[in-house]
Amino acid sequence: MDTPSTPSEPTALAGLTLAATPIGNLADMTDRVKAVVGQADIIAAEDTRSLHKLLHAAGVQFRGTVVSHHEHNEAESAKGLIEAVRSGRSVVFVPEAGMPAISDPGYRLVQEAIAADIPVTVAPGASAAITGLVLSGLPTARFAFEGFLPRKTGEKTTMLADLAAEPRTLIFYESPHRTADTLAAMAQAFGPDRAAAVARELTKYHEEIARGTLTELIEWANSKTLKGEIVIVVGPAPDAAPATFDQALAQVQTLVAEGQRLKAATRQVADQTGHSARELYNAALSER
Known part of the structure; x- marks a missing residue:
């Protein structure tokens, strides 16, 4: 792993920089984020009013033009921001809180930049997903971020059922x-005794983490x-048992x-279960 270094000169901007913002504690706004926002020609913000409050509280002076870039105008806004970079201006995108593109705008902007062969980088910072994972006390070697579940009951039930056997820790x-x-x-979907944790108000004064089984956490939440x-x-x-x-x-x-050829089906199941494909094939033939 490379050894971190401290540059002696101000951070140079790429064509496009995605900058993380604090999720609660103002002190989590990094010096690098302050520098890139202060230097940018254009600051694209998910919430412009929140951005002005944040920069004022953090004592950040900026010279760039502030524009709105959020989920409802992201497709059109991204094209305009890419054109601005093409014309030689530096652009920084700032979400309302946390890491860009993680349940926030930014993904489409990165796609557009890559497609246009424009330099893009990230000034990282706080992430509620990773902070909650670390605080949970649950396994961190493998994990999957699922974001927000669907609001409709049927869609939520289906999605959770698909995740019931997931061998990684899940973050929502x-x-x-x-x-x-x-x-x-x-x-x-997962069983009442599945271990879980609920984190709220992360990095804030009233930060709270509750740990236990899902049954215990339901009682806590209620x-x-x-x-x-x-x-x-x-x-x-x-x-799971083999x-x-x-x-x-x-x-x-x-x-x-369901229409799959027998040979392909036996090979697929053999790979998944460890049983012999030949034995499965012969057994399936004998039962026809």
Whole structure:
């Protein structure tokens, strides 16, 4: 790993820089973010009023033009920002809080920059997802960020069912008034004893982390009026028992019934279960 270095001169701007902002604690705004915002010709902000308040509180003086760039105008705004970079101006995008493009605008802007062969970099900083994961006490070696779940009950149920056997720790964002219902849906999909954690108001004065089973966290959420941004972290699924030969054979038969060729189906199931593809193939043939 490279050794971090401290540049002796101000940070040079790429054509496009995505800059992270604090998620609660103003002190988490890095010197580099302050520098790139101060130097930018154009500052694209998810919320321009919040940006002005943030820069004033942080004592950042800036010379650039502030423009709005949010989820509702992102497609059109991104094109204009890329054209600005093409004309020689430096552009910095700043989300309202946290890391750009993580449940915030920025993804489309990066895509446009890459497609236009424009230099793009990130001035990193606070992330609620990573902060919540670290505080959860759950496994961090492998994890998956799922963002916000669908609001519609059926879509949420389907998505959670698809994640029930996920071997990685899962990270979700949620609004405070939906947290208890979401935990209940998770208990239904993942089992009431799955280990989890709920973090709220991260990096702020009233930061709180609750850890326990999903059942315990449902009781916790229902016992109080939750406020602030919520991060839910759910532990990985318990190791599943290996499929028996009969279960593997049943999987082969299901795939064949769905239109897959027998040879391909046996190879797929063999790879997934560890059973012999030849034995599965012969057994499936004998039952035809």
